[in-house]
Amino acid sequence: MPAVPLSLLWLVPALPLVGFVVNGTLALARPTAKRAVSIVGVGTLVLAFAAAAIAVAGLARHHATAPLVFRYWEWIPAGDLQVAFALQLDQLAAVMILVVTGVGALIHVFSVGYMHEDPGYARYFAYLNLFVFFMLILVLGANFPVMFVGWEGVGLCSYLLIGFWFNEQINADAGKKAFIVNRIGDFGFLVAMFLIFTRFGSLDFETVFAKAPAVLMPGGAVATTITLFLFLGCTGKSAQIPLYTWLPDAMQGPTPVSALIHAATMVTAGVYLVARCGVLFALSPLGSAVVAGVGALTALFAATIALKQWDIKRVLAYSTVSQLGYMFVGAGTGAYAAGIFHLVTHAFFKALLFLGSGSVIHAMHHAYHATHTDADAQDMRNMGGLRHYLPWTGALMWIATLAIAGIPPFAGFFSKDEILGAAFAEATIRPLWYAFWAMGLAAALLTAFYMTRLMLYTFHGPNRTGERERAHLHEAPPVMTGPLALLGILTVLGGALNVPELLGGHAFLERWLEPVTGVAQRLQPAVEVAHATEWALVAGAVLIAVLGIVGAFRLLKPEALVSARLAPPERGLARLLWKKWYVDELYDAIIVRPVMWVSREVLWKIVDARIVDGVLVNGTAAASRAVGWLGSRLQTGEVGVYVVLFVIGVLAVVGAAVR
Amino acid sequence: MLLGPSLAVSAVLFALGVAGVLLRRNAIVIFMCVELMLNAVNLTFVALAQQLGVAGQIFVFFVMAVAAAEAGVGLAIMLAIYRHRHTVNLQNINLLKG
Numbered sequence: 056m057p058a059v060p061l062s063l064l065w066l067v068p069a070l071p072l073v074g075f076v077v078n079g080t081l082a083l084a085r086p087t088a089k090r091a092v093s094i095v096g097v098g099t100l101v102l103a104f105a106a107a108a109i110a111v112a113g114l115a116r117h118h119a120t121a122p123l124v125f126r127y128w129e130w131i132p133a134g135d136l137q138v139a140f141a142l143q144l145d146q147l148a149a150v151m152i153l154v155v156t157g158v159g160a161l162i163h164v165f166s167v168g169y170m171h172e173d174p175g176y177a178r179y180f181a182y183l184n185l186f187v188f189f190m191l192i193l194v195l196g197a198n199f200p201v202m203f204v205g206w207e208g209v210g211l212c213s214y215l216l217i218g219f220w221f222n223e224q225i226n227a228d229a230g231k232k233a234f235i236v237n238r239i240g241d242f243g244f245l246v247a248m249f250l251i252f253t254r255f256g257s258l259d260f261e262t263v264f265a266k267a268p269a270v271l272m273p274g275g276a277v278a279t280t281i282t283l284f285l286f287l288g289c290t291g292k293s294a295q296i297p298l299y300t301w302l303p304d305a306m307q308g309p310t311p312v313s314a315l316i317h318a319a320t321m322v323t324a325g326v327y328l329v330a331r332c333g334v335l336f337a338l339s340p341l342g343s344a345v346v347a348g349v350g351a352l353t354a355l356f357a358a359t360i361a362l363k364q365w366d367i368k369r370v371l372a373y374s375t376v377s378q379l380g381y382m383f384v385g386a387g388t389g390a391y392a393a394g395i396f397h398l399v400t401h402a403f404f405k406a407l408l409f410l411g412s413g414s415v416i417h418a419m420h421h422a423y424h425a426t427h428t429d430a431d432a433q434d435m436r437n438m439g440g441l442r443h444y445l446p447w448t449g450a451l452m453w454i455a456t457l458a459i460a461g462i463p464p465f466a467g468f469f470s471k472d473e474i475l476g477a478a479f480a481e482a483t484i485r486p487l488w489y490a491f492w493a494m495g496l497a498a499a500l501l502t503a504f505y506m507t508r509l510m511l512y513t514f515h516g517p518n519r520t521g522e523r524e525r526a527h528l529h530e531a532p533p534v535m536t537g538p539l540a541l542l543g544i545l546t547v548l549g550g551a552l553n554v555p556e557l558l559g560g561h562a563f564l565e566r567w568l569e570p571v572t573g574v575a576q577r578l579q580p581a582v583e584v585a586h587a588t589e590w591a592l593v594a595g596a597v598l599i600a601v602l603g604i605v606g607a608f609r610l611l612k613p614e615a616l617v618s619a620r621l622a623p624p625e626r627g628l629a630r631l632l633w634k635k636w637y638v639d640e641l642y643d644a645i646i647v648r649p650v651m652w653v654s655r656e657v658l659w660k661i662v663d664a665r666i667v668d669g670v671l672v673n674g675t676a677a678a679s680r681a682v683g684w685l686g687s688r689l690q691t692g693e694v695g696v697y698v699v700l701f702v703i704g705v706l707a708v709v710g711a712a713v714r
Numbered sequence: 715m716l717l718g719p720s721l722a723v724s725a726v727l728f729a730l731g732v733a734g735v736l737l738r739r740n741a742i743v744i745f746m747c748v749e750l751m752l753n754a755v756n757l758t759f760v761a762l763a764q765q766l767g768v769a770g771q772i773f774v775f776f777v778m779a780v781a782a783a784e785a786g787v788g789l790a791i792m793l794a795i796y797r798h799r800h801t802v803n804l805q806n807i808n809l810l811k812g
Contacts, residue, residue, distance in 0.1 A: 692811030694804045698735055
């Protein structure tokens with residue numbers, strides 16, 4: 056039986072929920088009580104992290120090979136469908152709750168500094184707490200519906216926080232875009248759930264995954280359909296082709312939100328889902344090939360766009376899309392542990408990069424605000440030379456940049472290398488994976504390049520902020536640099552979680568996740584390659600990363616940049632990348648406009664105005680009026696007519712009675 | 715034992731009453747025709763009471779009482795209408811037209 060601390064698992068999601076209720080009440084009743092909001096908002100997260108750590112320690116002591124399921128109440132008892140509100144703790148969920156509450160707590164602390172001047176401070180923390188609650192429900196849910204509640208809940212919080220400054224149209228539009236694009240993915244998730252229920256008669260993870268090898272024919276149409284619909288859900292939530300367009304726009308939200316929701320946690324839910332349903336994906340080679348293929352394509356495609364973005368957060372957004380692609384390459388290859396490992400290290404270094412950019416934007420915004428200048432505080436062309444003004448932020452962001460580029464010994468090197476290695480090994484039996492591996496490698500080169508570009512333009516070269524503004528540029532307060540430093544430490548040490556045996560490590564995370572990924576691994580065994588090949592791959596990956604960084608130093612001239620206002624428009628290929636391959640415009644032309652046209656010209660003007668309003672509503676009224684008019688013709692007001700009618704009536708009644 | 719002729723007379727009286735109500739325009743005349751119909755019914759009651767028991771005769775008193783009350787109310791209404799409109803011709807009284 057589970058030990059005592061484990062039965063308190065419900066505390067982990069309950070604490071942020073308490074934070075939401077208290078902060079939500081404060082937001083309505085006393086929005087100026089910032090000290091109380093900070094204590095509640097950050098405090099509940101720290102406590103949740105402590106509770107999560109205790110639970111995970113209990114799990115580790117327990118040496119559980121099966122997930123520990125806690126059923127709290129019958130939620131949907133409807134005939135054959137029996138869904139309990141149940142949470143489950145296993146090794147995968149353990150990793151996720153530690154990342155969510157740990158990185159979440161750091162980002163909450165950062166937010167105290169970043170959002171301090173904002174009038175919506177209490178509302179912000181209420182939403183952020185609610186997000187963490189739903190994210191924990193998502194990763195702790197013991198069946199698909201509970202997970203779906205979390206899945207939808209984080210989508211809602213994402214919408215609320217993207218449009219946090221909703222009095223500007225562009226922010227509200229970005230929130231709506233994220234919400235609507237995610238609906239398309241959620242449709243896939245729902246269809247997959249229905250299919251699973253019709254096949255398995257249950258939606259509990261334990262039952263479904265235990266029965267899967269018997270129920271689903273390996274490589275069969277049903278397994279493929281289920282996995283592809285599940286993956287459609289993942290492309291929405293985790294911003295993969297073709298549904299990735301919402302994530303760059305989501306950068307309209309406050310920067311800590313981008314760090315927490317749109318880099319570290321929510322967008323990785325899709326990777327978590329694929330890893331969670333590893334058994335199903337292992338049964339469908341086509342399904343996992345699509346996952347890996349879309350991941351590789353997204354990794355490369357998003358990296359090309361990141362090359363030419365000027366908004367510092369957009370670079371990071373496309374970088375996130377690209378890195379999520381990597382995780383899907385890992386998950387689609389069957390290297391679930393590698394995918395989850397990259398998820399964890401990415402949470403560290405991308406949160407660090409986003410919070411660092413938040414620190415930069417904070418300083419820039421402050422400078423422009425102090426001098427009443429109306430310039431873009433997020434445009435890298437307005438930055439430059441910031442390392443003199445924000446030394447800590449600059450140094451820590453360099454660490455994260457080296458990590459994401461894949462320079463040893465930083466965290467990203469280990470996780471990215473493991474994914475590329477697994478893809479290459481898979482290619483020896485499935486040659487298609489050579490293409491995925493090559494795309495991943497190309498994306499790694501571009502990643503090193505665009506991240507170095509971001510650092511060069513932001514922190515090096517001459518400053519382009521403006522003469523008067525320069526005096527106001529300064530490092531962020533300790534409440535913001537503190538979390539940055541902690542994330543920096545995690546970025547440096549995170550790779551130690553899963554040092555491969557090749558490099559003398561023990562692959563701790565891989566062994567830890569073995570109880571979860573084991574079934575899928577046995578269905579789809581990993582391919583081993585020779586040590587010499589592995590060494591060559593590692594050396595190649597590092598070489599590529601170094602090439603990207605050195606290339607950026609050689610090719611880019613931060614000295615030649617001019618501030619955004621004076622910059623000439625891009626031309627040629629640069630313009631194509633700057634315009635994001637015109638994908639938004641393409642979607643607008645082939646989907647948004649036709650849908651709008653059909654809605655306006657058919658659904659509104661014909662179905663609504665003519666049929667519903669015209670025939671049904673007004674038609675009923677007209678028919679009533681016509682019958683009423685006929686009836687009123689009988690009311691002549693002349694007694695004689697009434698008498699005649701009366702007599703006819705009496706005769707009719709009498710006649711009927713006699714017969 | 716004049717049941718057949720009695721019923722025949724009452725039927726004729728009733729038909730005359732109905733015809734009068736249907737065809738005449740003067741409210742007083744219509745009123746009289748209604749009384750005629752009531753009395754035709756009374757005659758039927760009395761005639762049938764010979765065979766079916768005394769209840770029919772008692773019913774006649776009720777009908778006469780109702781007829782008297784009706785006459786009282788009806789004539790009062792007609793008087794009021796006449797004072798108002800200087801006519802009791804029903805063709806001219808059609809304010810309740812729909």
